[in-house]
Amino acid sequence: MTAHLLPDMAQKILAGDRRALARAITLVESGRADHRAQAAELLHELARSGRQALRIGLSGTPGVGKSTFIESFGMQLTAQGLKVAVLAVDPSSARSGGSILGDKTRMERLSRDPNAFIRPSPSQAHLGGVARRTREAVSLCEAAGFDVILIETVGVGQSETLVAEMTDLFILLMAPAGGDELQGVKRGIMEMADMILVNKADGDLKPAAMRTVSDYAGALRLLRKRPQDPEGFPKALPVSALEENGLQKAWEDMTTLAAWRRENGHFEARRAAQARHWFETEVREGLLARLSSDPAIRARMTELGDAVAAGNAAPAAAAQEMLARLGA
Template identity: 45%
Template sequence: MGTESLSAAKRTGRLEWQPEDAGSEYACSVMPGVPLSPDCNVQAQRGGQALPLRSALTAEDYANGIIAGDRVTLSRAITVIESNAPKHFELGQEIIQRILPYSGGAMRVGVTGVPGAGKSTFIEAFGTYLTKNGHKVAVLAVDPSSSLTRGSILGDKTRMENLARQKNAFIRPSPSGGSLGGVTRKSRETMLLCEAAGYDTILVETVGVGQSETMVRQMVDYFLVIVITGAGDELQGIKKGIIELADSILVNKADGDNKMKALMARADYEQILHYLRQPTEGWKTKAYTCSSITGEGIPEMWSVIEDFRENVTKSGIFIKRRKEQTIEWVRAMAGEYLQNRIARCAELTKCREEIERRVIEGAITPTSAAKALTASMERLLFTNARET
């Protein structure tokens, strides 16, 4: 706002700048919209023609479109699955029920690593290699959500520009929603939809914060940990938890002057695996190197994954993992259902606020508050259950 306009605003008592006040001297101005007919159900207008709203699809429409490989229908179905609106829950479950017989055939690969390890760059190079060799690849890239605004940038599709241009590739960035490990609570359903759409390889990229990566392990067949040299990753590799989860460790950025360092790092990880990781039946975890820039090591990494699937299928580990993941899925959804019930209970919300107030005032200890809150949950939830 200019000085003269500000003075005028002070004189008139209008200190808030109004968009319609903008004149030709301002860079920002408000353009009048196109008037619509009161009985016209439109989403927008273009060239004076009304554009109708997208028609609502039934569960059968969604299922048929997904099975036919229509990416637009697949995207819309994933939006339904990811929605927190109660009205979308039943529709989403009906869609999953219809496509379930067509799912389960893809190779599910989880990709994790510390920030800066080059996960997205690797996935783009790896996915492009697969699509050029006749595979259909779906990438579920999870972006960390802000703890303040709950928003996410969702820029992975922009960063994977080359892969996004491949007709046999489908990239779906999704907000983590604050879930541990950076995996959205709807990622399992999304994988089923992508499999039903004909994608034979599912790549799940995690946030890579180094916490609760067990959640990723519980939803993929093959778990790949990407590391780099010179960024403290040698110490990360010594952490027993991540080593026990990994099916392979990949030292990325093995090119140029860094190639020799990458080979040395690979040898170090091989020693770590020897002491910390016992061979799985039919598979032994090893370390490898690759360059996402030059492509060196990318074809070899896919050969490793194919060997893994063949070996663990023969040993029965593949089917065993899938069954364990299904049970874990049920337990996770049951826990989520309870959390949603608790969040929607108005009486419990009021009770929780009162208990929290007493804790802040020092009237009760946090431990006593937790016990009181749990007792209130049991009383209210089970009372409501008996009444219904």
């Protein structure tokens, strides 16, 4: 894409043009240097719009019913006149051969909804690259006028942290479980959660789901109270994506929490901290990119690495020499 076409693309995105949005996301997913420069210019142009969506991160173990939940939840929101975008952070897609959102037929109703936009994850093995492209896609969807952006992660540890760093609310979707499964949930992930939704609270699983909600609610009460939460949060709720029960209650609680954080200054403070975090991440990744792109620097890195491996140089001293060479 030539530079003179960027203003036209920006105007189309601001007008809600879906094709322009899809092309812009393809642009930010590209690793080519000229495309990265164009993407940065486009994002800078669109940032002036000042548009904001409610960014909701969603994580859960495989088999918990995330696709069914996203479709039912998304359809409920679009029925209320809201525009919903669904994005994914899937660092495993390059290994598994496909994204968790790659098969849109799993959300056939939502993919046909004119108020919904579903974008599969880019097939990238490097988690940082996937996160950056998803974060930039979020900015594009906000500029295009979406009200709610759902960001799904496959749940592989670090990806949850990255999604929490680009969202306003972080939701854990869990299945009905016993005490052993509850013990298996990492404390760090529990501490990140603003809400735990126990899915499949229907049919024969409903009693187990209600017990699981009670168990998670008890576990959440034991965690240290967070200043960014009003009384009663974080909380655990039962939902049934299949029967579409509990979804409206979950949405009302999400909007209540987001509104409280806005009123008390936590919402904008979180956004500001996230922006600083991603700025510093971009600088670090840019420095690492220089290490691999410059042949002379790469050769010296190999030499110093060999010297360290052979015991002829101390790691700290070799690192200092490398940083001095970079002017850092």
